[in-house]
Amino acid sequence: MPAPLAEPSPTRSRRARRRPFLQALPFLLPNLAGFLIFTLLPVLACFALSLTDYRLAPIQHLSDLRERVPFVGLQNFANLLGRHEEAGRMVANDADFWRYLGNTLFLMLGIPVSIGGSLFLALLLNQRLRGMVIFRTIYFLPTVSSAVAVCIVWKWILHQQPNEVGLLNSVLTTLGVSSPPHWLGDPAWAKPAFIIMAVWVGVGGYNCVLYLAGLQGIPEEYYEAAALDGAGAWARFRHITWPLLSPTTFFVVTMSIIAGFQGSFLFTAAYMMTGGGPAGATTTLMLYIYNNAISWHQLGYAAAIACVLFVLVFGFTLINWRYGQRLVHYS
């Protein structure tokens, strides 16, 4: 963070205080204008949109606004989050939403596996033996590959039809699994299949590189001192590596969970491989928003779900910032 700005002296004239801003303006303007139009205003507009029942009718004149963009207050949120009584039981108004939220959270179970794997790979890569750059490059390939192409090949790997068996199941059969799961065809196995795929994509990617950078920032002397004291490998990891990596872990966990709520890879996977099925098992909140907005033209409702997603991410970030920071050990 930069040093705090010197307070402008109160005796200086208003114009003199404004000058530095005018000087900075040409530099700021291109980015700032784009930022306002394509980031900040849309965020506000999304909240406004969530209060309407807009269905993408064309608006030619401002006078169309009232009719074509009906203001419905919090009705979308009531439909989304509320419950009503049906045959003596309380039933969610939008049971799909809760289901897809559950799917999103379930698919996030891959995150700890992925992060643990990243740390493990980073520890291996940090051994500074010959050829480490080659391994690091290989591990990174799935991250930079086009997600669409990755999904196409994984669809074929996970394939299971009466006469056609994909790579994974033909390996499993060889290993003696008599009736391997139908993966993408089975509501119970589609999510684990997605998790396996997401771990494969992410484990050697950004998180691994971040951990590697963190490991390389730990002074060698710490380990030498610990070795003199007779600490074993586990003790060195437990008492030196892990605490000194905690800022990295904090960052990695935070970013992974923010990304997990949005699940952009899993959106692509669901779109390309299952269409959100079977029986909605792989539909995430992102796909639900996309379907509402693009397929069903319910932009107002889609915006309401997006706002809920925003609040989830924001709430998580706040809680994490407030309590997670305590676990971080700064050297």
Added chain:
Amino acid sequence: MSSPPRKRRGLGLRVVVYLALSAVGVTMLLPFAWMVSTSLKSAGYAAESTSRWVPSEPATVEIGGQACEVARVRGAGEERVAVIGYRPGEAEVQALAPSPRAGQRRWVAEADVIPLREVKLHWENYREAWRAEGMRVGDAFFGLVRNASAFLAFYLNSIFVSVCVTLGTVFTSSLAAFAFSRMRFPGRDAMFVGYLATLMVPAIVIMLPVYLLLSQLRMTNTYAALIVPAMFSAYGTFLLRQFFMTIPKELEDAAVIDGASPFRVYWHIVLPLSKPALATLTTFVFLHCWNEFLWPLMVVDSLPLKTLPIGLAHFQDSYTTEYHLLMAASVIVMVPVLIVFLIGQRYFVRGIALSGLKG
């Protein structure tokens, strides 16, 4: 990587580390190898031979214009190569002519017949996937491409969009980063924190209203829709600012005393000194833009305007079960991005480390 090498590890430890690294490496590469292998199989055998890594088919010889399968036959203490025929009505027994010309026939039990296979690489799959007969485009890429393969249009679109977005992002981000790191103006830090805060907003929250705006302006299915909203990156501003902060101020003070304008300082001092950071951002933005899926999917549904990822998705819809062509098309889409990554990976990896540790 710059720190001095550690003391030599024991042989046992090194072997274990290499084994573990290789096992993971193989797991990472297998799907890609599988993709390439399937892309070279013929239509009939792509689905049949999932457990075969080297594309092969039953070996045949042509006899009288007819392709006949060839097999190795055991029997009477010898092994010879023969052509397979079938005795009508008795599927389980096969007829064999030891030499096609001699025309001799012998009937043997099926268990004694080992069909021969030969390696056949169907490179023409790539041509067929590229031509994608079902999805020709009449007029694409500013009218420069007429009645051509859709993949040619996808490629040109992806290159054009990615280059524009990358140039735009690097330019606007570096200007803003210069202001945030080298200039003092009221509200600077608050504004910068505002930039950072938006990094946490889910992308879809921003996309919905922008999509709405573009569709009201009838600007979906345009290059502008693909390029302009992606050009203003808070992340890029953040990354470059972090780097600009490390450039010593003295360099610029000397220039300012000589009467250089802020823009000259930006253009002649800060930018040339920031080449590694600019290369990092360039690689990041280019790869991200090249692989972007959701936004093009939302704003483009006209075939000639599709970029490679959504073009490939469209290809999958048309060629659902033709795995050999799907894999060939996937390879066609993936190769350039892998090349860019291999060239720029040094900058890429450094960029990740930079954004993580200071974040």
